[in-house]
Amino acid sequence: MLKLYDTLTREKRPFVPLEPGKVRMYVCGPTVYAEPHIGNFRVFVMGDVVRRWLEYRGYDVFYVMNITDIDDKTIRDSGREGVTLKEFTERYTRIFLQGLDRMNIKRATLYPKATEHIDDMIKFIEGLLKKGLAYVASDGVYYDIDKFPGYGKLSRIDLSKVRKTERMLADEYDKESPQDFALWKRSTPEELRRGIYYDSPWGPGRPGWHIECSVMSQKYLGETLDIHMGGEDLIFPHHENEIAQSEGLTGKPFVRYWLHVAFLKIRGEKMSKSLGNIIRISEALRDYSPDALRYFYLSAHYRRQIDYTDEVMEGAEAAVRRLGNTLSIVEDALRQPEEKLSYDDEEQRFLEEIKTLKHRFEASMDDDLDTHGAIDALHAMSKTLNTYAEGRPNKGVLLRGYEVYRRLLSTLGLLERREETGELLERALNLIVEVRERLRAERRYELSDWIREELRSIGVILEDTPKGTRWRIEA
Ligand SMILES: [Zn+2]
Structure with a gap:
């Protein structure tokens, strides 16, 4: 049975969705102001693998990933470039989608855009005001974190540091600043001049970043989600604020399982603008194949940090090539004339081994998506297949092993596009x-x-x- 580690309760629990057989899943998507970097893609690939694994286990998955096309950063950078917000964010949305395709990430069920849900956001904020959880200030509408008793439960931050005289207008802020946060921001003169505003009961303005996810997840997935995923950097304040908004409004649990993907480092350092070491997805794919990059992401458990170095990536490229060679070896053997029609001990042993390794793979994936263990099982299976195929195989038996191997590779999204150049x-x-x-x-x-x-x-x-x-x- 599948078990998932839930960040809120800090424990691994059997996965039981709200409705049998169905999974409502939400992953925080990109802010479309730049091409995503390889750290962002670790989350997108992991979301893809979670979805594929749930589907392998027979679930019907409804998967939503939002596109943040209005926030501090998109407004700032489109202004610097002198283009409209729409033109700017559409360009980066296209680049984001191209990246998904290049990385063989299956499309989510929906990619809702923030700017297409402004009315829903206004209604949601009105609901929070009515419940006394929010208040109107001179520069916008704020969430009053003192009014929500569970505030801080996800990140377990120290609320004693709160200085209630301060409010946080910025979308992003650090763990040392748990303060009231903006739900609606009244337009600045620059935003008015550029026409970036929406009418609201609190004057022309635009939503804060956090409200976008509460509104769009509720609209498409309902009040309680089965799985909510994101990078670990989103735990505070973003996901903490999402809980405050959603549970504050509905009084129901917002998320059953919170999954957070750990950071990716670059040659031992944190990836950051100030260090100038950000690697965009297209840059990585200039040096390495999409399969090697995916393999690299999956070679460690998603809750462990991984380090992107030339050495590690060359290792990933070689390892994925070994896994792919097995497909070629077996396909080649299957094209040879049939030499062995009998089915004896050797065949039985081979099929037993394949079965054992398949179970090992499944047990690893069911253990909080241990892709590292799953990949180990694939390498063992690859050796088993090579040995059998290089002897005098029974083709029917070989084909059975081959199909298991391909199917498991495909649940990780690996080597599905070998034929394409x-x-x-x-x-x-x-x-x-x-x-x-x-x-x-x-x-x-x-x-x-x-x-x-x-x-x-x-x-x-x-x-x-x-x-x-x-x-x-x-x-
Ligand atoms: Zn979000």
Whole structure:
């Protein structure tokens, strides 16, 4: 039986959803102000694996991930760039979705956007005001954390440090500042000038970040969620505030299992802007395959920190190649003429081993999603398959082992796209485009035109735009 570690109770408990056979799951999604980095993607991949594992266990999963397209950061950075908020956030939403596809992450059931739920947020805040949990101040509406008895129960912060004279307008703040937080922020002159505001009973303004998740999770999943996931950096204040808002309004438990994914470090250091060591997903995928990156994420338990180094990543690339080689070895054996039709001790032993390793894999995953243990079982299974396939296998028996192996790989989202050369093709085409641009810079037009024509003849169209040359594959 599946057990999950719940951050709220700090214990591993058998997973029992609210409604038998169904799972309502919510994972805090991206703030679309930059391309997500590889730490963000650790959470997205883990969300994907949780969902895949629940589906493997027969659950019907309704999975929602929000898109934060209005907050302090999106407003600030779109302003710096001089583009509208919508234009800015749509660009990064596209980049986020492309990243999901490149990482073979199955799409969630829904990706609701904050800006499309403003009316729901206003209603929710009105409800909190009516319950006396919020109050109106000169610069917005605030949640009064003193009025919610359970405040601090998730993060177990020290509330004695609260200085009630202060209020927190910013979306993000640290653990040392448990204060009343903004639900609705009255527009600044800059926001008014840029047209970033919504009318509300408290004047033109916009929602705070925390209210977005309480509102969108309730709208699509109901008052109580089975699983709520996010990075461990969201425990405080974000998830603490979500609990205060949601439970404050409904009086019902908000979440049955809180899952938090640990930090990812870069060469032993915390990833941060100030250290300048942030690695975006597309940067990582320039050096390593998506399978290697996924393997790296899953090689440690999700509640343990992992360290991204060249050495570790090269190890992941090699390990995932070994797992993939087994598929090739077996597929090759299956294409050979049948030599052995009998079914004797050897076959029985082989199938027994596959079964034992499958159970080992399942037991690991059921133990709070121990992907590390699950991967160990896959490596053992890979060896078993190699040995049997390289002898004189009974093809029917080999195929049974192969199908188990593939299915388990697929619950981790690994090696599902072996046949596709998409990644490589993309890199090769980018290289050709770059070569052509250098030729043009040197005014070697004959050669650059020849490249364009040759590519066109195989269905790749080059378009010269003011921002450089782009390629697309003709449909
Ligand atoms: Zn959230």
